[in-house]
Amino acid sequence: MQYLDKKIQKRIDDKLDLLNSFRPLPVSAVEKLKEQFEIEMTYNSNAIEGNSLTLKETYLVINEGITIKGKPLKDHLEAKSHKEALDYLYTLVETGRNNTISERFIRSLNQIVMQDIDREWAGKYRNSAVIIGGADHKPPEALEIPKLMQNLINWVGDNKKKLHPVELSGILHHKLVHIHPFFDGNGRTSRLAMNIILMQAGFPLVIVLKNDRKKYYQTLSVADKGEYADFVNFIARAVERTLDIYLKILMPSKKSNEKYISLADLARDSKFTEKYLNLLARSGKLEAHKEGRNWLSSKDALKRYMDSRERVRK
Ligand SMILES: Nc1ncnc2c1ncn2[C@@H]1O[C@H](COP(=O)(O)OP(=O)(O)OP(=O)(O)O)[C@@H](O)[C@H]1O
Ligand SMILES: [Mg+2]
DSSP states (O other): OOOSOHHHHHHHHHHHHHHHHTOSOOHHHHHHHHHHHHHHHHHHHHHHTTOOOOHHHHHHHHHHOOOOTTSOHHHHHHHHHHHHHHHHHHHHHHHTOOOSOOHHHHHHHHHHHHTTTOTTTTTSOOSSOOOOTTOOOOOOOGGGHHHHHHHHHHHHHHHTTTSOHHHHHHHHHHHHHHHOOSSSOHHHHHHHHHHHHHHHTTOOOOOOOGGGHHHHHHHHHHHTTTOOHHHHHHHHHHHHHHHHHHHHHHSSSOOGGGOOEEHHHHHHTSSSOHHHHHHHHHHTSSOOEEETTEEEEOHHHHHHHHHHHHHHHO
């Protein structure tokens, strides 16, 4: 079964190949990107569930050890723990240990994320019912969790070679939050677990942006019905965003047309309106990625979109 849109898949595969073709990547640039993405993911992943720290504050807390006046202690601790969880992921990937997803691995992620927030339950499966705020899905009864988790691990093993890493990691993410095995931190744990599969396949860190929370929740609820395409393609766009940013920085001096510009700027020299380009970007038809609230794309990307449209017409 193909969940990933073929065109997006090809773009992702090509971009990953391109990134790999530059290996070994310049160490200092990669370190900087890695650090930037760690802060960005920590900020976004925690903010999705209500943490009040801004991106800048997250940076100050993690890198400078600064306490932000007026912000809850809990929010500081969550930032530090999330960073610790990311360091754990990197260590696993770099040492080549743990190349299979296990229950122990998932529980240790939750343990690290929740260690300072709920010492009693961090890393342990829940023993009573929970609800997911803002979602219709009712997670299964606590008694069923061990069996469901075992099935999930088996599912990953069975599908590791059959699915594209973006499909495997995205569906794992959904299955995990669908079970909701922990009292708290399920979202963060799942976004980290998704990332280890992607990292092992050579992708840099993939971030679900806080600004995309609505789409994230909406596509998760479609996946609750067993229809995975929307969620997988939502994750695919996040994967592509990361690749675009990495390539933008690491690609040896590129042609100027591949420069990423705002959709307003792109519209100015084209026959499309900004609004229409925005629609194309959101639907994944035009290669684009978000920085802050704004979509960025390039003249070359628009040309590739127009060429592909020509081809369809012929
Ligand atoms: N319809 C849905 N089906 C399955 N999972 C969903 C659905 N909607 C949201 N989720 C997941 O549930 C998570 C939120 O769950 P919850 O409010 O219980 O907080 P949590 O377990 O602490 O997770 P987080 O770390 O994101 O706060 C979201 O991050 C998302 O991954
Ligand atoms: Mg929570």
